Amino acid sequence: MASSLIEKYMRMDKLPHIWCPGCGHGIVMRAVVKAIDELELNREKICIVSGIGCSSRAPGYMNFNTLHTTHGRALAFATGIKHANPELEVIVLTGDGDCTAIGGNHLIHAARRNMGITTVVFNNNIYGMTGGQYSPTTPTGDKGTTAPYGNIDKVFDICSLAQAAGATYTGRATVYHAQLLIRLIKDGIKNKGFSLIDAISVCPTYYGRKNKKGDSVRIMEWLKDNAVNVAAASKLPPEKLAGKFLIGELYNNPQPEYTEEYKKIVESFQRG
Amino acid sequence: MxxxxxxxxxxxxxxxxxxxxxxxxxxxxxxxxxxxxxxxxxxxxxxxxxxxxxxxxxxxxxxxxxxxxxxxxxxxxxxxxxxxxxxxxxxxxxxxxxxxxxxxxxxxxxxxxxxxxxxxxxxxxxxxxxxxxxxxxxxxxxxxxxxxxxxxxxxxxxxxxxxxxxxxxxxxxxxxxxxxxxxxxxxxxLQIIDRKKPSVGPEQYLPYQADADGGVPEMASFGDGYRFHVTGLVHDETGFPSNSSEVTARLINRLMKKIENNLDDILRYEEENTGDADTLLLAYGCTARSAKSAMDAAREEGMKVGLFRPITIWPFPEQKVRELAQRVKRIIVPEMNLGQYILEVQRVAGGSCTVEGVNRADGEIITPEDILDKIKGVF
Amino acid sequence: MAVKQKGLVIKPDWCKGCGICVAFCPKDVLKMENNKVTIANGDACNGCGLCELRCPDFAIYLEEDEKDE
Structure with missing residues (x-):
């Protein structure tokens, strides 16, 4: 037996999952099904889409309509699904590399269209599946197997990127702040347009070890100490925010949703 | 009409x-x-x-x-x-x-x-x-x-x-x-074909279970209540990934057999004047139009030229081309590339007739005259 | 087999021994033993559920029936 939540929504014969001890992805995956459960969504109409990487193995464990696609392309597949059948609640589970490197173009355009897709980025700052290469969210100066002398790239702020491209809901939480993560995913799903939740996960196996950041407990302590809720941040002086990162709801500005706008075009012919 | x-x-x-x-x-x-x-x-x-x-x-x-x-x-x-x-x-x-x-x-x-x-x-x-x-x-x-x-x-x-x-x-x-x-x-x-929907309920449905003929599985749609999994990884009948060499061989072989076992249904081609032809033109797309004109012109001059035009390019109409290759003296394959489809024709002809190309890849079409010159042996 | 105590259920075969639940339990209810989580001080559990929320492997949870009592 497992908890009633897990028994209800997971493919029990596929568990335990393949993720490493201390990997945060299981926390994020549970947050997604918890959000679905709390929203009492019709599971037959939920479609979970992923790309490639550690994150993207999640749908295989989740008992919904699930699609494990090619590297970086989850949002493009999801665009076809949502556009073809807007009744489906489409949730994309992706990683930092999958979503913002190889899939970066699909991210900005999915955000721009404001189609009703909720994207949850399992952001562990590294390419885990291939063994620890640096990603667009590996902090500058940190190491990866392809950045043996320290990464000189700058880091993407995925929420700012999505917001600038047109996403109408963005939020960030960490696997330490799992309760907040659940709330943000719920609010993201409730937003009719494109939503992105940056779920800061932990990779003790590659990112942690390569950068001597310790095990997942130590990395989660670091997340706890360095995350500042956006509500609190507005009251803090800039020097208190140096080196910190924001969590919470970062943007919420509903705009006309793509499939509803397209429906108007179709209906104009049905009336005629 | x-x-x-x-x-x-x-x-x-x-x-x-x-x-x-x-x-x-x-x-x-x-x-x-x-x-x-x-x-x-x-x-x-x-x-x-x-x-x-x-x-x-x-x-x-x-x-x-x-x-x-x-x-x-x-x-x-x-x-x-x-x-x-x-x-x-x-x-x-x-x-x-x-x-x-x-x-x-x-x-x-x-x-x-x-x-x-x-x-x-x-x-x-x-x-x-x-x-x-x-x-x-x-x-x-x-x-x-x-x-x-x-x-x-x-x-x-x-x-x-x-x-x-x-x-x-x-x-x-x-x-x-x-x-x-x-x-x-x-x-x-018009004859319109739709995919086969599941004939069983969600509890019995296996999304990659071959049909009775060993071929094409029935296909549910997302949102129909079947809740199945789709992946680009090698997968078994349930749709979930597998590393088993046995599962892999079964899947890949079944995918190939969907085609191999249904060639009669899939292959489309047109042939003209192949009955008495000693020279066969084998061409497709716009080049087949030039080939037809060349054939007509050659026929007017008394030459026994035929045309085979594959419409199904892949799978290659192997059996048909082999039969023709055994009947004619030569096959001419005009194509707007430097020799691609001709490789298949040569393979299948297996030396039973000569196989020659008329090729160009410069943005210009192959004219009937280009092909007629080849038929007449003028280069 | 699941180990039960005061609504807290551990599924040892799924526990990968990361120690997250032990480290962040506000009441020090849990400890690691042979690389698996076990209940050290069940009486102290206040049912906050943080262990379940942060367990990446779904190996620890609060049983709902007992929580409701």
């Missing part, structure tokens, strides 16, 4: 008309010469029939959206040319292994790379067969007139749905942009 069904139509336009008649209700594409009219036409026509069009951010996104839409049950298509085809290849392989019906149109232009965007070519013949990585089945169809584009687009959808796989519709800039008279058939006269 009702007069209103007679139209002057461009090849790319006929492709859209055929697709809508076949039941296409989703198109995702990206602008690229010389296929763009197919996207334009789809954007205009689809909302009129309750369908969906989306212009994606790139070629890869277009084929991805098409596969996603097909999983919800809509007949789906994308159209492109060489550079876009190269970008779509990975996801065409995805559609092959995950068995997602879709149609990919490639209106060929000069290559490689950006090549000759506004000039015709037939350089993507081998790409159509072997472009995506790994062993996979391929169906590629290649019409050669505007009215045939209409008909073969319908057949491309029918085969995609029937065999649950991507079907490549090859065209070239000549037939894509050419305008010809077309008589649109009555819709009721």
């Amino acid at each position: 009702n007069d209103k069904n007679v139209r002057l139509m461009q090849g790319n336009e006929a492709c859209v008309e055929g697709a809508i008649a076949a039941g296409m209700r989703f198109f995702a594409g990206y602008p690229i010469t010389p296929s763009t009219e197919i996207a334009e036409g789809s954007s205009e026509k689809l909302p009129q029939v309750g369908g969906k069009f989306v212009q994606m951010e790139d070629e890869i996104g277009s084929i991805a959206a098409v596969i996603g839409a097909s999983l919800t049950g809509l007949k789906s298509m994308t159209a492109t040319s060489g550079p876009g085809m190269s970008l779509k290849l990975e996801n065409i392989g995805y559609a092959a292994i995950a068995e997602i019906p879709c149609v990919i149109v490639n209106v060929q232009r000069g290559g490689p790379s950006t090549g000759l965007p506004t000039s015709p070519a037939q350089g993507d013949i081998m790409q159509a067969r072997w472009g995506t990585h790994g062993d996979h089945p391929t169906i590629a169809l290649y019409p050669s007139s505007v009215s045939e584009i209409y008909q073969i687009t319908i057949e491309a959808f029918n085969m995609a749905e029937k065999y649950r796989m991507p079907v490549i519709l090859l065209m070239d800039e000549v037939i894509g942009h050419m305008r010809e008279r077309i008589e649109l058939p009555e819709r009721s006269a």
Whole structure:
């Protein structure tokens, strides 16, 4: 037996999952099904889409309509699904590399269209599946197997990127702040347009070890100490925010949703 | 024939008309010469029939959206040319292994790379067969007139749905942009094939269980209550990944056998004057039109020339070409590339007759005179 | 087999021994033993559920029936 939540929504014969001890992805995956459960969504109409990487193995464990696609392309597949059948609640589970490197173009355009897709980025700052290469969210100066002398790239702020491209809901939480993560995913799903939740996960196996950041407990302590809720941040002086990162709801500005706008075009012919 | 069904139509336009008649209700594409009219036409026509069009951010996104839409049950298509085809290849392989019906149109232009965007070519013949990585089945169809584009687009959808796989519709800039008279058939006269839906309930449904003939699994749609899993990884009958060599062999062999066991249904070709021919022209697409003119001219001069025109380019009509090769003295394969399809003809002829090419890859068509010179041995 | 105590259920075969639940339990209810979580001080559990919320492996949870009592 497992908890009633897990028994209800997971493919029990596929568990335990393949993720490493201390990997945060299981926390994020549970947050997604918890959000679905709390929203009492019709599971037959939920479609979970992923790309490639550690994150993207999640749908295989989740008992919904699930699609494990090619590297970086989850949002493009999801665009076809949502556009073809807007009744489906489409949730994309992706990683930092999958979503913002190889899939970066699909991210900005999915955000721009404001189609009703909720994207949850399992952001562990590294390419885990291939063994620890640096990603667009590996902090500058940190190491990866392809950045043996320290990464000189700058880091993407995925929420700012999505917001600038047109996403109408963005939020960030960490696997330490799992309760907040659940709330943000719920609010993201409730937003009719494109939503992105940056779920800061932990990779003790590659990112942690390569950068001597310790095990997942130590990395989660670091997340706890360095995350500042956006509500609190507005009251803090800039020097208190140096080196910190924001969590919470970062943007919420509903705009006309793509499939509803397209429906108007179709209906104009049905009336005629 | 009702007069209103007679139209002057461009090849790319006929492709859209055929697709809508076949039941296409989703198109995702990206602008690229010389296929763009197919996207334009789809954007205009689809909302009129309750369908969906989306212009994606790139070629890869277009084929991805098409596969996603097909999983919800809509007949789906994308159209492109060489550079876009190269970008779509990975996801065409995805559609092959995950068995997602879709149609990919490639209106060929000069290559490689950006090549000759506004000039015709037939350089993507081998790409159509072997472009995506790994062993996979391929169906590629290649019409050669505007009215045939209409008909073969319908057949491309029918085969995609029937065999649950991507079907490549090859065209070239000549037939894509050419305008010809077309008589649109009555819709009721068309044979339209839809994918087989599950015959069992969700509890019994295995999304990749071969049918009784060992071939094509029944296909549920997302949202139908079946809650199945789809992956580009090698998978077993349940749809979930497997590393087993036994499962892998079973899957890949079944995918190939979907084609091998149904060649009679899939192969389309046309032959003319092959009965007494000692010289056979073997040509496809726009070049087949030049070949026909060359044949007619040669026949007028008393030469025994025939024409074999494969419409199903892949799978290769091996048995038919072998038979012909044993009857004729030589086969001439004119094609607008430096020798691609001829490799298959040579392989199958196996030395039983001579096989010669007429080739050019400079953006100019092969004229009837070019082919006639070859027939007469004038170089 | 699941080990039960005061509504707290551990599924040892799924526990990968990461120690997250032990480190962040506000009442020091849990400890690691042979690389698996076990209940050291069940009486102290206040049912906050943080262990379940942060367990990446779904190996520890609060049983709902007992929580409701």
